[in-house]
Amino acid sequence: VHFASTNTIYEPSSQSSSPSLTISSLPSSASPDLLTPPPEEDEEYEPKQVQIHFILAYAPYTDPAVHYDLTLPPTNIEHNYPVQAFSEPATSPPMSSLLISHPFLKFHIEVLPSTPIAGAYVSVSDVLAKLYRELRLAIHPMEYAELPDGETRQTVDVAYYTRCARLRDPEDRMLEERKGIKKIDLLMGNTRFLGLSGTLSGPEIWELNVA
Numbered sequence: 113v114h115f116a117s118t119n120t121i122y123e124p125s126s127q128s129s130s131p132s133l134t135i136s137s138l139p140s141s142a143s144p145d146l147l148t149p150p151p152e153e154d155e156e157y158e159p160k161q162v163q164i165h166f167i168l169a170y171a172p173y174t175d176p177a178v179h180y181d182l183t184l185p186p187t188n189i190e191h192n193y194p195v196q197a198f199s200e201p202a203t204s205p206p207m208s209s210l211l212i213s214h215p216f217l218k219f220h221i222e223v224l225p226s227t228p229i230a231g232a233y234v235s236v237s238d239v240l241a242k243l244y245r246e247l248r249l250a251i252h253p254m255e256y257a258e259l260p261d262g263e264t265r266q267t268v269d270v271a272y273y274t275r276c277a278r279l280r281d282p283e284d285r286m287l288e289e290r291k292g293i294k295k296i297d298l299l300m301g302n303t304r305f306l307g308l309s310g311t312l313s314g315p316e317i318w319e320l321n322v323a
Contacts, residue, residue: 121171122163122204124197162315163204167197167236170307170321180305182247182322183275183296186240198237206233207316212243212308214320216298218255221246221320243305243320247296256293267300268293274301 167177179190202210202223211220223242225232259265272293279285296303299322306321 121166121169123166124200162207162310164308164310164318165200165202165204165236167191167193168202168239168308170309170319176306178305180240182243182299182303182305183278184244186237186244189240198240199235202234202236202239203315208233209316210234210239211317212239212320213311213313213317214299214322216300217295217320220317239308240305247299248294250292250294251298255298264300268297271297271299271301 169177177191177193180186181188201207208225210223212223213220221242223234223239225234226238226241256265256268259268275294275297276285276288279288302322304323306323308318309321311317311319
């Protein structure tokens with residue numbers, strides 16, 4: 113996983129019981145053996161610092177801020193934060209769109225504001241809702257055909273059958289099976305949301321971490 117050279121986690125300044133602002137220094141993309149540093153006057157070498165909301169942030173050495181199984185609607189998220197926290201901007205500064213990637217997903221997931229008006233920004237709830245909706249989509253047969261034979265395809269199949277088996281009602285289970293393999297199954301059973309981490313691809317592209 114490649115991380116942005118600077119990645120911070122922000123908490124709005126409103127009075128709440130949420131964790132305080134934390135800043136994590138991530139590995140630089142520059143090689144320590146680089147003899148000639150980039151020109152200081154060239155702005156394209158300056159990373160744009162974008163902060164991710166602490167509810168969405170991936171923290172590898174601590175538990176995620178929320179407990180969320182991506183196979184379930186966001187209404188099932190377990191958390192200890194005020195509801196209004198989920199209406200706060202997903203990033204600081206606020207952004208009008210975000211792209212979410214994962215190594216097992218072929219295409220980026222684009223997140224847009226739920227209210228398409230001038231000045232609208234992507235909120236925390238926009239991110240979580242879009243992840244659920246996008247991962248619920250069935251994959252194209254060609255996507256399945258392009259999966260490597262062997263363990264990878266078998267693991268995707270197991271994830272599909274396991275997900276369907278969780279439905280207790282036989283009719284619901286049969287209906288779900290008929291819908292076929294979904295994008296969530298491409299995560300091969302790793303459906304627990306751990307957060308988003310920055311990438312070197314740009315401040316608008318974030319990587320989904322699951323377990």
